[in-house]
Amino acid sequence: MIVALDIAIFVIMLLTAALALRVKDLLTAVALLAGYSLVASVLFIGVAALDVGLVEAALGAGITGVLFIAAILLTTRRSVARERPKQQALTMVLIAGFFGLMVFASTDLPDRGDPEAPAQTGVSTVYVSQSLADTETPNVVTSLLADYRSQDTLGETLVILTAALAAALVLMRRPEDDAVEDERAKAAVEDERATDAVGGERATDAGEEQP
Amino acid sequence: MIGAYPSVVVRVVSALLSPFILLFGLYIIAHGHYGPGGGFAGGVFVAAAVILPRMTLDEELAYRLAPPWLGPAAGGIGMLLFLAVATVPLALGGDFLDYAMVEIAGVAASRIRYLGILVVEIAVGIAVFGSVVLIFDVLTGKSDA
CATH class of the missing domain: 1.10.287 (Helix Hairpins)
Structure with a gap:
């Protein structure tokens, strides 16, 4: 963990996200979101979550941008300026309150990589220590996803397929x-x-x- | 979006790159035991290898390489393969998705779980590939599903 790198990544992520909301050209917004995903994948790899980083880079920075561009070609490239909602002050207060709540809650979180963290002391110790003996798989993430918790993966795959079929039914000509x-x-x-x-x-x- | 891109550089580079993206995707699926990756990421890469020719190459050629029915078919086949692997131990008297119940003479239980993981990753990869290609084909209006 490099503090300067983390700060730079967070600043870039905030900037790209804010700019993607501000720009009127939707193609630019898609490019900014792809950049956001790429920086997010660097963040994941920075905390040694290589599997998540790989999926984020392939899906978030790659395929999602292509699908967005296909949608833009079907519709329009310019975003229409929305009229400002009347309860803007109330919305800002709600957002600020939620943000404060999240920051307050995050102070109770264990430090990154803390061996005493609840996530490190439960059933995960068994997975980490037994993965190689049980499944001959050095990558614990893979043995977790496809063996110990394969029912979750079954559900996830079903969700992805259902989402694709639902999108097809809605969009099909x-x-x-x-x-x-x-x-x-x-x-x-x-x-x-x-x-x-x-x-x-x-x-x-x-x-x-x-x- | 669909059809031959005007620039010959883009067409040639895409045609050269897409087989290697496909190979990388298959590597990611097969290499999930030892490195980052697995079915989800690998399936996305394989889908990218199919979508890239659709965006840059001649329409007829791109859809001859990977016809539009491939998306829904792969999605269904992957899901069914996963469910079949999941129910095999059930039929042999074990628990749902408990690959170690499948006994093959001369193969250790841990090795069978290793192979079970491989088959599950391949199934997930096929299903994710099919889903992504299906969404792309439907968005570009080329799906005949």
Whole structure:
């Protein structure tokens, strides 16, 4: 743990998060969020959580940005300025109170890497000491995820798959939607032709409309 | 987003890089016992190797490499593989997900748990790969699921 590095990482994370909220160009916001995730992965690796850091770098800084950009291409690139809510003072007080509560609660947390911390004295000692003998797996995180606590992993995988399927159901373009759009486009073309027909070209237009 | 990118440099670099990203993803899945990684991170890398050609290469080529049905199919296959591995010990009289109950002559129980972890990581990797590709295909309107 290097204090200066940690402070720099937190400052960069706060800056990128605040800027991502402020910028009007959503593509810039996506790039800032990807940078935020990359710095967050450095933070995780700094506390020796390599597995979490790897997932954060791959998913947060990589794929999430791609999915955001795909969503921007589907919708719009500019964010619309929201009108300021009336109870802004109340919101600020609530946020400040919550922040104060979190800071107050964090003073009771054990120090990072404290061997007397509750998380280090419970069942995790068994996992750490027995992983190699039980499962021949030196990486305790893997044996925890896929063996000791594999039911959690089963649930997580199910959640990911369900989320993807739900997103697909919401976003999928159904054939009947396309049919409706086609009909609308055809109606628009016919309207144009109807106005053109006033010019006396009705005969040729009618011929073209035969499929 | 979809289709051939105008710059030839980007196209060539993407075409060269994506097989190596795929290899790295498979390595991450298979190497979870000894280093950081495992099914979740590896599956994301494999998905990146499929999504990169879709964003940069010619549409027909990219979807011939990995057709749109691959996403939902992989998601379902991975989940079913996980559930199958989970229920095998149950059928042999043990607990749900207790791989050590599976007895193979000449293989230690710890080795069987090691192999069980490997199969679970592969299943998770396939499911995560399928989920990410499915979301991308649906967002870009190319899903035929």
